[in-house]
Each structure stands twice: as structure tokens, then as C-alpha cells.
Amino acid sequence: MIQIRGVHKSFGDLEVLKGIDLDVKKGEVVSVIGGSGSGKSTLLYCINAIEKIHQGKIIVDDIDVHAKETNQDILRQKLGMVFQQWNSFPHLTVLENAALAPQIVLKQSKEEAMEVARKELIHVGLGDKFDMYPNQMSGGQQQRLAIARALAMKPEYMLFDEVTSALDPELVGEVLDTLRLLRDDGMTMITVTHEIAFAREVSDKVAFFHKGVIEELGTPEEVIGNPQKERTQQFLSKVLH
Amino acid sequence: MSLFTPLSWGDTGFIFQGILNTIYISVVAIVIGSILGLIIGFFRAESGKFGNMLIGGVLDILRSVPLIIQLVLFTTFMGVAGFPLDPFVAGSIVLSLYTMAFMSEVFRAGFESVHDSMVTAARSLGMTYWQTVRYIRTPIGLRAVLPSWIGVALSVIKDSALVSVIGYMELLRTSEQLISRTQQPLEILIGVGIFYFIISYPLSLYGKRLERKMAL
Numbered sequence: 001m002i003q004i005r006g007v008h009k010s011f012g013d014l015e016v017l018k019g020i021d022l023d024v025k026k027g028e029v030v031s032v033i034g035g036s037g038s039g040k041s042t043l044l045y046c047i048n049a050i051e052k053i054h055q056g057k058i059i060v061d062d063i064d065v066h067a068k069e070t071n072q073d074i075l076r077q078k079l080g081m082v083f084q085q086w087n088s089f090p091h092l093t094v095l096e097n098a099a100l101a102p103q104i105v106l107k108q109s110k111e112e113a114m115e116v117a118r119k120e121l122i123h124v125g126l127g128d129k130f131d132m133y134p135n136q137m138s139g140g141q142q143q144r145l146a147i148a149r150a151l152a153m154k155p156e157y158m159l160f161d162e163v164t165s166a167l168d169p170e171l172v173g174e175v176l177d178t179l180r181l182l183r184d185d186g187m188t189m190i191t192v193t194h195e196i197a198f199a200r201e202v203s204d205k206v207a208f209f210h211k212g213v214i215e216e217l218g219t220p221e222e223v224i225g226n227p228q229k230e231r232t233q234q235f236l237s238k239v240l241h
Numbered sequence: 242m243s244l245f246t247p248l249s250w251g252d253t254g255f256i257f258q259g260i261l262n263t264i265y266i267s268v269v270a271i272v273i274g275s276i277l278g279l280i281i282g283f284f285r286a287e288s289g290k291f292g293n294m295l296i297g298g299v300l301d302i303l304r305s306v307p308l309i310i311q312l313v314l315f316t317t318f319m320g321v322a323g324f325p326l327d328p329f330v331a332g333s334i335v336l337s338l339y340t341m342a343f344m345s346e347v348f349r350a351g352f353e354s355v356h357d358s359m360v361t362a363a364r365s366l367g368m369t370y371w372q373t374v375r376y377i378r379t380p381i382g383l384r385a386v387l388p389s390w391i392g393v394a395l396s397v398i399k400d401s402a403l404v405s406v407i408g409y410m411e412l413l414r415t416s417e418q419l420i421s422r423t424q425q426p427l428e429i430l431i432g433v434g435i436f437y438f439i440i441s442y443p444l445s446l447y448g449k450r451l452e453r454k455m456a457l
Contacts, residue, residue, distance in 0.1 A: 087362035
């Protein structure tokens with residue numbers, strides 16, 4: 001379980017998170033929506049300890065993420081993350097991309113790591129691309145590679161940071177299908193997304209962010225289907241036209 | 242009987258030794274210069290303004306003072322200081338440091354070419370800082386600058402001829418001795434030129450091809 005309690009975070013004078021409280025239970029899919037600059041991506045970076053927080057606590061399975069004694073490299077093994085930019089490792093083949101971290105971080109043997117990598121690549125539909133280099137693939141395929149690469153570490157949680165935003169429109173579908181697949185596997189996920197229809201379809205909970213606070217939190221039916229707050233209504237009317 | 246004896250097949254071994262010495266000192270300088278350059282280049286890519294200014298100043302001196310002056314200066318200095326060095330040792334030290342000064346900029350550019358988001362992605366997979374340096378930043382950065390590395394290595398091979406001024410018997414000095422004995426400067430120097438061309442040209446072609454390939 002991920003527990004976020006009173007989290008504040010600033011970049012210089014700019015406070016981007018102003019007291020965030022959020023729980024994500026095992027097996028849940030939580031979508032975070034909101035305008036750009038609302039702090040939604042920053043929250044993911046804080047969960048993964050890529051960014052420090054200035055107040056509050058984030059607890060992942062009883063581990064205090066930002067405590068001094070926490071080994072964040074080990075913590076990150078629990079938390080797979082996929083970014084807007086897929087960041088494939090250009091010097092490695094698709095299979096090597098997915099097998100690298102299990103080998104050097106989890107100290108698996110080469111055969112073991114390759115086996116895990118193959119399985120995850122097949123799972124996301126890249127079973128015929130093992131020996132290709134990332135630059136020979138489309139953005140959608142590279143993003144699925146990024147997902148398989150994270151899954152090969154056997155994380156308990158997956159964090160998705162606007163994973164379809166940098167994709168050509170015709171490639172968005174294949175990546176969303178992959179996320180649906182993970183939901184069906186029972187993966188616990190937090191997805192920051194602009195795909196409102198997708199958030200409504202897959203999420204157990206939706207959080208609407210506005211200027212660093214969670215303005216509205218509830219089931220997709222509540223937040224997207226029948227928003228109570230004016231700001232949520234305004235945002236949704238803009239993005240759904 | 243003439244004072245001079247013409248070039249003969251008997252000189253082959255002598256010339257060959259000169260060629261070997263040129264290759265030897267070039268390889269030493271390129272290897273040592275690259276290793277030191279890699280370390281300094283990494284440090285420069287990682288450190289702030291102040292550290293950079295300090296190292297940058299030293300590197301600027303190495304890059305700006307002509308190599309021939311550095312060679313003579315260093316050898317003379319060591320002699321005066323009471324530590325006369327063998328020409329090969331002195332030449333290797335100066336040529337390696339000179340190479341390092343250029344290589345460090347090449348590698349620095351390489352490390353800086355790897356985008357931060359790539360490193361963040363690697364860290365998010367649980368890799369430690371040094372694991373990202375070893376498995377992500379170095380291999381990606383090195384690939385990006387391989388063409389420039391070849392360019393610097395080539396110029397080091399050619400610059401190694403200057404080590405002749407402090408008495409190292411590389412190809413140029415070997416041929417100078419032959420010239421003074423045979424009085425056949427044209428034949429000998431053309432031969433020397435051809436040797437440098439044969440080594441350098443394929444390498445520079447290879448570098449250009451790599452550059453085109455990377456641009457794709």
C-alpha cells in the first residue's frame with residue numbers, strides 16, 4: 001500500500017504540492033488528472049524518490065520513502081516507472097534493454113534475466129522484436145518496451161507519467177491496451193494521464209489535481225461522471241469539449 | 242670512396258624500427274591520454290563551475306602551448322632539476338598529457354550528450370549512480386563521440402613526429418639520420434609521408450563513415 005500524507009514540495013519559491021493526501025491499496029488503479037503544472041507528475045517523482053519532499057510522508061509498504069535510513073535504490077525495485085519519454089537505451093537490443101536491470105540490480109544470471117525479459121516482452125506484444133534496436137521501432141513500441149523493462153524488475157507498483165503524451169495519436173491505443181492488460185493482471189498502478197476516457201474506464205479511483213492540491217477524489221463515476229467542484233467541471237468541459 | 246652511402250635494403254630494419262617506435266609512442270599516448278581524459282571528462286561533466294574553471298585552466302595551457310615547446314621545456318626542466326629522462330619516457334609523458342587535454346573535452350561532450358531523463362529512467366529501475374555511469378552513460382556517451390575520438394587519435398599519431406626533437410628515434414628522426422647518411426631526402430621523406438598517409442587515411446575514412454552512420 002502507498003500512503004501519501006500531507007506532502008509538500010517546492011521548486012525554489014514555487015510550491016507545486018501543497019499538502020497531498022492519497023492512499024493507493026494493493027490491486028488498485030488510481031488515475032491522476034488535472035491541468036499542466038498542477039503537480040501531478042511531481043507527485044509520482046516524489047513517490048519514486050526521484051524528487052525530495054519538504055513536508056509530510058510517503059510510505060510504501062511500511063517503508064518511509066524519504067527517511068534518511070531508507071535505501072532508495074532498493075526501494076525503487078518495488079516501484080516500476082514509465083515516463084512520457086520512453087528513454088530506451090539506444091546501445092542495447094530490445095531484449096538487452098529489458099534484461100539489463102534484472103542482471104545488474106537483482107544480480108540474476110544472464111540466462112535468468114533474458115528469460116524474464118523475453119516473457120515480459122511477449123506479454124506487451126514485442127515477442128518478434130527481441131534483436132531489434134530501439135531506433136528501429138515506433139514510439140508506441142518503444143513505450144511498450146519501457147513498460148516491459150520496468151515489469152522485468154517484478155515491481156509491486158507501477159507509476160505511469162503521461163505515457164501517451166509524446167506519442168502520435170495513432171500509437172496511443174496500443175500503449176493504453178498494454179495498461180489495460182496490466183490492470184487485468186491485478187497490477188497496482190498510479191497513472192498520471194490526459195486520457196480522460198481511459199481514466200474513467202480503468203480506474204478504481206480518480207484524483208483531480210489543481211494547483212498543487214487534490215481538488216476532488218472519488219470513483220470515476222463521481223469525479224468524471226458527476227463532478228461536484230466547479231474547477232473539476234471546468235477542467236473536464238475543456239478536455240472533453 | 243664517397244662519404245655518403247645510398248639507401249639500400251640493409252636499411253629496412255632501421256626504418257622498420259622507426260616505424261615501430263612511432264606506433265609505440267602513439268599507442269602509449271592514446272591509451273594513457275584516453276584513460277586520463279575519460280576520468281577528467283567525466284569529472285568535468287559532473288562538477289560545478291568552480292571545479293571546471295580550475296581544471297579548464299590547466300587544460301587550456303596544455304592545449305594552447307605548442308607541443309614542440311612543451312616537449313623541449315619539459316625535457317630541459319627535468320634535466321636541470323636533476324632528473325634527466327629517457328627521450329621515450331619524457332616524450333610519452335608530454336604526449337599523453339597533451340592527448341589527455343583534447344580527449345577530456347571529447348569525453349566530456351560524450352557524457353553531456355546523455356540526457357538526464359535517460360539517467361532518471363535508469364535510476365527508476367533501481368540502478369545506483371555508479372551503475373548508471375557504467376552501463377548507461379559511458380557506453381552511450383562513448384558511442385556518440387567515437388568519430389571525434391578517432392580524429393584526436395589521428396592527430397596524435399601525426400604529432401608524435403615532434404617527439405623527434407628530444408631525441409626519440411621515431412620514424413622522422415630515423416629518416417633524418419638516413420638522410421644525413423645517404424643525401425637522398427626526397428625519396429626518404431616521400432616514403433615517410435606515404436607511411437603516415439597509409440595509417441591515417443583509412444582511419445579518417447572510418448571516422449567519417451561512423452559519423453554518417455550516427456547522424457541517421
